[in-house]
Amino acid sequence: MSVSIGNLPKQRHLLLRIRFQLLGGLTVAILAPALIRMALDPRVILETNLQVTITAAVFAHVIGFFVYKRIGNFPGVAAAGYILPTFALSYGLVFVTIFFFRLDYSRFQAASSFMLSTLWYFGLGLATRRLEPYRLAVVPGGEVDRLDKIGGVVWHHLSAPHAAYERVNGVVADLRAVLSDDWERFIADSALAGVPVYHVKQVSESLTGRVEIENLSENTLGSLNPNQAYIKIKQAIDWLAAVLVLAVFSPLLFLVAIVIRLDSPGPVLFRQERMGYRGEVFTVYKFRSMHIDGDEGTEDEREKAITKNRDGRITRIGGLLRRSRIDELPQAINILRGEMSWIGPRPEAVVLSRWYQAELPFYRYRHIVRPGITGWAQINQGHVVEVGDVLEKLHYDFYYIKNFSPWLDVVIVLSVRRLNIWR
Incomplete structure (x- = not known):
């Protein structure tokens, strides 16, 4: 039996690709201000302070980008609200280090890079907000019904293993439930086809920010021991x-x-x-x-x-x-x-x-x-x-x-x- 994945996305939209987002941000926030300076005076690129600033801004931008992407993975986080403080923190730390070592830098390049970094990711967030809503296909059986109470995701409940389903980002199943052989094959084939397969509890934790513990058999201490x-x-x-x-x-x-x-x-x-x-x-x-409390024994x-x-x-x-x-x-x-x-x-x-x-x-x-x-x-x-x-x-x-x-x-x-x- 083959998995009906004809409607699954073969490639992510260009705006959703990490490489495009980062390279686009570096181009807009780092390269553009430098080109403006060079248009006024081509020799400015040979100045040490501009070279130091460009290098520092690249570091700050990359650090800010990956921190911002990691923050956006946590449940209940509106990532757009963290763009400004995240890049303020990354640029602040990098340029405080430059100031500490008394290195000369271009204030125009530094300020422009910071402002354009935040504007780029704000604009990107607005453009991609409804471009590709998160969709998950749900295999019937077990405790998957509770997923309907969780918002922010389009849930596609599958009716049969052989039925084609809409474009999804992954498959969710209760992997501890007793499923039919056809559904077991469907899950295995989905994984082999490159479709992410998630356990219902894993998805619930990721979307709600809560870990529910019912009994000892469900509590893997190794997964709960902190780093x-x-x-x-x-x-x-x-x-x-x-x-x-x-x-x-x-x-x-x-x-x-x-x-x-x-x-x-x-x-x-x-x-x-x-x-x-x-x-x-x-x-x-x-x-x-x-x-x-003057009377310790009254309550x-x-x-x-x-x-x-x-x-x-x-x-x-x-x-x-x-x-x-x-x-x-x-x-x-x-x-x-x-x-x-x-x-x-x-x-x-x-x-x-x-x-x-x-x-x-x-x-x-x-x-x-x-x-x-x-x-x-x-x-x-x-x-x-x-x-x-x-x-x-x-x-x-x-x-x-x-x-x-x-x-x-x-x-x-x-x-x-x-x-x-x-x-």
Whole structure:
């Protein structure tokens, strides 16, 4: 039996090809400004500062391009919104390096290259947005019905193995379901014909940004263990960033401490035991934003650990600190002590963590990386406390752990700046 792939795309549209996008960007952003300069004075190409600038701009453009493409692969990411910050970061790092080594460079060429880079990819994004919507053919059987709830993809449900189907980017099947021999042959033939074949769970994770864990047989620990090399690199970056934050913002921290003491009675810092890396309990530090509870015995410990919307315990200055996220800055101390990271699963109070562990399977696995001040669950879901919502949050945490990488951290940092969500 042969696979009906007559309608499958033999070649991608020119605008969708990586080579065209990159070479076109280099031509528009690097070559065009240089040609304009040369039209005015052909000898300018012999000047060292222009040669240095062109070389640096090429590096910055290529770095920005590949970071931008990697960021766009994460679910829920509108890639166009990351073009400007991504290229600002890549060009900024390259030209700060040039400035550090006191190399002469052309400001016209550098500024033109940066602006034209962003304009090229913005225009390309607009041109390709509806050029080729993502389409997937779905093999019936198993748990594929849940795919219909996921937006952003055109799903083509196949009726028979021998039926021709429309132009698609791949085939999705529940590879753990019991399929007929004809469907098994269809899947094998699709793969041999060069059509990507995906497991339904793999596609669901990629499109939703969540890893669902139902039972131990479905949990491959090897796939959930994070990159150990990046753990060390990230810890070093976290430590340096924490030192920088404490040094730069020390006057602000001192001023906030004075205002807190004047606003309400109690200590400046809020301390709470939370569950951290590898299940170890640690003390988290934050600026106090709530009134001190004078009667420790009147409320359940679990209820006291939960911060509700419009919580009456929040002080006047506390509301401002929470909205601006300044109350989180003392956690730089926890980062210096190796207890936390800037990015990771948000640590929960010990009493809440033990409650969740009793109610939710695999909850402890989120402690396989250091907890963070913000994370993937926070930018996708926000602050939650109910067990049902925590289960969904756990799925986001597992996605972060499974895809633990600098690329995902960049997405989270840029999303935090854009969405202003830290809890």
